[in-house]
Structures are given as C-alpha cells and as structure tokens.
Amino acid sequence: MRLDIITIFPEYFAPLEVSLLGKARRAGLLDVSVHDLRSWTHDRHRTVDDTPYGGGPGMVMKPEPWGEALDAVAPPTAEATPRLVVPTPSGRPFTQAMAAEYAARPWLVFACGRYEGIDRRVYDEAATRMPVDEVSLGDFVLAGGEVAVLVMIEAISRLVPGVLGNRESVTDDSFAPGAMESLLEGPVYTKPPVWRERAVPDVLLSGHHGAIARWRRDEALRRTAAHRPELLARLDPAALDKHDRKV
Numbered sequence: 675m676r677l678d679i680i681t682i683f684p685e686y687f688a689p690l691e692v693s694l695l696g697k698a699r700r701a702g703l704l705d706v707s708v709h710d711l712r713s714w715t716h717d718r719h720r721t722v723d724d725t726p727y728g729g730g731p732g733m734v735m736k737p738e739p740w741g742e743a744l745d746a747v748a749p750p751t752a753e754a755t756p757r758l759v760v761p762t763p764s765g766r767p768f769t770q771a772m773a774a775e776y777a778a779r780p781w782l783v784f785a786c787g788r789y790e791g792i793d794r795r796v797y798d799e800a801a802t803r804m805p806v807d808e809v810s811l812g813d814f815v816l817a818g819g820e821v822a823v824l825v826m827i828e829a830i831s832r833l834v835p836g837v838l839g840n841r842e843s844v845t846d847d848s849f850a851p852g853a854m855e856s857l858l859e860g861p862v863y864t865k866p867p868v869w870r871e872r873a874v875p876d877v878l879l880s881g882h883h884g885a886i887a888r889w890r891r892d893e894a895l896r897r898t899a900a901h902r903p904e905l906l907a908r909l910d911p912a913a914l915d916k917h918d919r920k921v
C-alpha cells in the first residue's frame with residue numbers, strides 16, 4: 675500500500691518510523707512518502723497562504739502550490755489513481771468501516787491543510803482526476819491536518835494484512851464488522867491474579883469458555899449502554915437474546 679502525505683510540517687511524521695508502522699515500512703508492506711508543500715513554492719518566502727477573499731479572519735492555503743504538489747505526487751499520467759484524503763472539521767466522520775475501506779486501497783494521498791483551510795478550487799480540480807474525500811475525526815478543531823493524518827494512517831495501517839503481528843488481532847476491535855460490531859470493548863485483565871487487593875473476575879480464571887464469552891458480552895453491552903447508548907440502537911435485535919435485554 676502506497677501512502678503519500680503532503681504537508682508544510684514534514685517533521686510531524688517522524689513517528690511513522692517507529693513501532694508497527696516502522697516495521698511495516700521496512701517489511702515493504704507500506705510505502706510511505708512525506709512531501710513538503712513548500713517544495714512547490716517559487717517565491718523567496720516560500721508562501722503557501724494568503725488572505726481570504728470576502729474578508730474574515732485567518733489565512734487560506736493558496737491553490738498554486740497544492741496544484742503543483744498533486745501534479746507531482748499523483749501525476750495524471752500515473753498508472754494507478756490515488757484517493758485524495760483531506761482531513762477537515764467539515765468532512766464525513768472517519769469510522770472503523772472507513773479505515774477498513776481505505777486499508778483495501780492500493781494508494782492514498784493525504785493533504786494536510788492548515789489555517790482556515792485550502793482554497794476550494796484545489797478540491798474541485800483534483801476531483802476531475804481522482805476521488806477526493808473530506809474526512810472529519812470528530813467535532814473538535816485542530817490547528818492542522820497533520821495529527822489527524824497520523825491518526826488515520828495508524829487506524830488504516832493496522833488493518834493492512836501483515837502489518838499487525840499474529841499476536842495482535844483486529845477481529846474483536848470495537849466497531850469491527852461482526853455481531854458485536856457496534857459494541858465497545860469490555861474490560862481486560864492480565865497477571866497477577868490479585869493486584870493491590872483487587873482480584874481478576876473469577877469467571878476469567880474458570881476456563882469455562884462459554885461463561886467467559888457471555889461475561890465479556892455482558893460487559894461490552896454494559897459499557898456501551900453507559901458510554902455510547904446510541905450505538906445500541908444499531909444492534910441487530912436478532913443478535914440480542916432475552917438475557918442481553920436484562921443487562
């Protein structure tokens with residue numbers, strides 16, 4: 675999977691060298707390239723922004739550098755066509771399902787906007803030759819798209835086959851497809867069996883796999899009802915038995 679990132683702060687992406695992503699890059703599972711948008715400026719100050727037409731606060735990212743950067747990173751003559759992913763507070767919500775969709779694509783280009791945003795004509799022009807997704811990570815505002823792109827790359831990359839070691843699993847992730855898909859994960863425990871006078875729930879030490887599965891589902895339902903009750907509405911009623919309804 676090829677990932678290209680265009681940003682005015684390439685140093686934000688140093689973390690991609692470490693841990694699972696670093697290993698995946700070295701194993702050739704991920705081909706990640708970070709590009710400095712200022713490489714496509716031609717003035718002494720390497721200008722990437724200007725005041726907004728129509729007035730208002732802040733600055734808008736100029737279209738010219740973005741146009742040249744996208745031409746260079748994803749040339750119209752390229753064999754394949756990437757998907758352009760642009761994080762923005764006004765985008766479609768980023769979800770685990772979207773991460774899985776992206777993980778199945780061969781090539782993503784991430785555009786990191788700053789200031790008040792990128793001139794709309796960049797999106798419109800790019801959309802003439804590649805799919806353009808505007809994606810929100812939540813109802814809060816960041817100073818720039820770099821951190822949002824780091825979050826998306828981690829969520830997407832861990833779903834790319836081979837990136838996670840076989841000791842880690844994505845099948846029981848919260849929001850992963852399946853009967854429990856819209857339930858939050860329940861509590862987890864490991865050794866020691868007692869820590870600061872707090873014991874691990876007996877059922878987890880019982881060896882009764884059916885009882886353990888039931889306990890875990892009950893805890894997932896309980897946490898979902900407490901933290902994200904709106905997710906319960908998504909559950910297929912057929913997936914709930916009469917015991918569940920009492921949790």
Ligand SMILES: Nc1cc(-c2cccs2)n[nH]1
Nearest residue numbers: 762763811812816818819
């Ligand atoms: N969800 C979300 C995205 C963002 C930004 C992306 C680019 C600049 S600010 N803030 N919040």
